[in-house]
Amino acid sequence: MTQTFSGNASFLNNGNDLIVVLGHGQLARMMYLGATQLGLNILAVNADTKECVNPVDKTRLNLTLEQAFDHCIAITSEFEHLPKDLVKQAEATGKFRPGAKAIAAGADRIVEKTLLEDLGIANCPHRIIRNTEDLANAYTELGPKLILKTSRDGYDGYGQWRIFSLDELQDICNELQEFDFDHMPLVAEQCVSFEREISLLGVTDSQGNHDYYPLTENHHGAGQLVLSLARAPNVNAALQQQAQDIHDKIAEALSYTGVLAIELFQMGDKLLVNEIAPRVHNSGHWTQQGCAASQFENHIRAIAGLPLGSTQPQHLVAMVNYVGEPKPSIEILALKNIHLHWYDKGVRAKRKMGHINLVADSEAELQALITKVHALLPESLQANLAKLKA
Numbered sequence: 001m002t003q004t005f006s007g008n009a010s011f012l013n014n015g016n017d018l019i020v021v022l023g024h025g026q027l028a029r030m031m032y033l034g035a036t037q038l039g040l041n042i043l044a045v046n047a048d049t050k051e052c053v054n055p056v057d058k059t060r061l062n063l064t065l066e067q068a069f070d071h072c073i074a075i076t077s078e079f080e081h082l083p084k085d086l087v088k089q090a091e092a093t094g095k096f097r098p099g100a101k102a103i104a105a106g107a108d109r110i111v112e113k114t115l116l117e118d119l120g121i122a123n124c125p126h127r128i129i130r131n132t133e134d135l136a137n138a139y140t141e142l143g144p145k146l147i148l149k150t151s152r153d154g155y156d157g158y159g160q161w162r163i164f165s166l167d168e169l170q171d172i173c174n175e176l177q178e179f180d181f182d183h184m185p186l187v188a189e190q191c192v193s194f195e196r197e198i199s200l201l202g203v204t205d206s207q208g209n210h211d212y213y214p215l216t217e218n219h220h221g222a223g224q225l226v227l228s229l230a231r232a233p234n235v236n237a238a239l240q241q242q243a244q245d246i247h248d249k250i251a252e253a254l255s256y257t258g259v260l261a262i263e264l265f266q267m268g269d270k271l272l273v274n275e276i277a278p279r280v281h282n283s284g285h286w287t288q289q290g291c292a293a294s295q296f297e298n299h300i301r302a303i304a305g306l307p308l309g310s311t312q313p314q315h316l317v318a319m320v321n322y323v324g325e326p327k328p329s330i331e332i333l334a335l336k337n338i339h340l341h342w343y344d345k346g347v348r349a350k351r352k353m354g355h356i357n358l359v360a361d362s363e364a365e366l367q368a369l370i371t372k373v374h375a376l377l378p379e380s381l382q383a384n385l386a387k388l389k390a
């Protein structure tokens, strides 16, 4: 269905308050929800077809990309794997936040690793792989456990291979005989033994002021985020500060405006950067109920040149991703302090369909809620939530 230009006059009447999001998935939809309460409008762009769409129901809008770019006050993106020409076109307007440089650092693991190395930020020992000989050498130097990743287009654990033995190395080398390394170099990382995964979401306003949410503890299943716990337990001021210092260095190097997510591995009292995401992030969904201003609202505030809202946590939150499952049961919805965020997508295995935020004011209250929700979840999600049960 196509909506008419005049039918969407509100997107254009106030040319002053339109924001364009490249990408039209759940993050664009939730940015819309964060923006609308501020009286700002959001229009999403299907990055493949370059059509402008309504960010909530995804209906096509009768408006060209050029018209949208002309009228808007800011352009942002909900993911980094964008066509190069679209990034170029957005950058040329001078309105793209956080901009092409930040997008490149999030989209290409080689650019990202180079940035981290240049800034002296600890990350996983790694090698760039341009042929199978490089891979064999990397295994000798960094093995016996490697994770091989495509340099681009990887997300939710796609585009990764575990190499945990010489036999597996041989198998992968055989598989890669015809691989076009020029088109897609790979990155081999040492598989590190971390104690846990955490992330920091920070936001930088248009004046360069930084603010941060408290560290979040993250749990993965099959390479994909399934659970977040915020605030992460057992975080002292030094650890939070270490993460914030990393954030500031990266944000400053990228002349960043908006929310920047940093995925970290904790090893003792040291943090290693796993990867960065130049956008709002799944591990920040808890802020929708946990903080006065969510990551979505603050990202919009930052790119619109507005003052930031408070990042102070107001509640404890456990966020459970609904992966590959239909909507939760009425029994779950009936529980107080459960907040559902559904994305209205067709059900598919491994697909993020929505999330629920479990909100509490004490550890004991959160545990009680986790126990109640656990009993009502479908089996595949039960196994995930079990990780948080005391």
Ligand code: ATP
Pocket: 124, 147, 149, 154, 155, 156, 157, 158, 189, 190, 191, 192, 193, 197, 220, 223, 224, 225, 263, 274, 275
């Ligand atoms: P996402 O889009 O979910 O962030 P991704 O596909 O970009 O994922 P990574 O974040 O690089 O991929 O890896 C996914 C998960 O695999 C990590 O969160 C971590 O659990 C595990 N992992 C990745 N790299 C390493 C490593 N070097 N050592 C140990 N575990 C790792």
Ligand code: MG
Pocket: 263, 274, 275
């Ligand atoms: Mg990741």
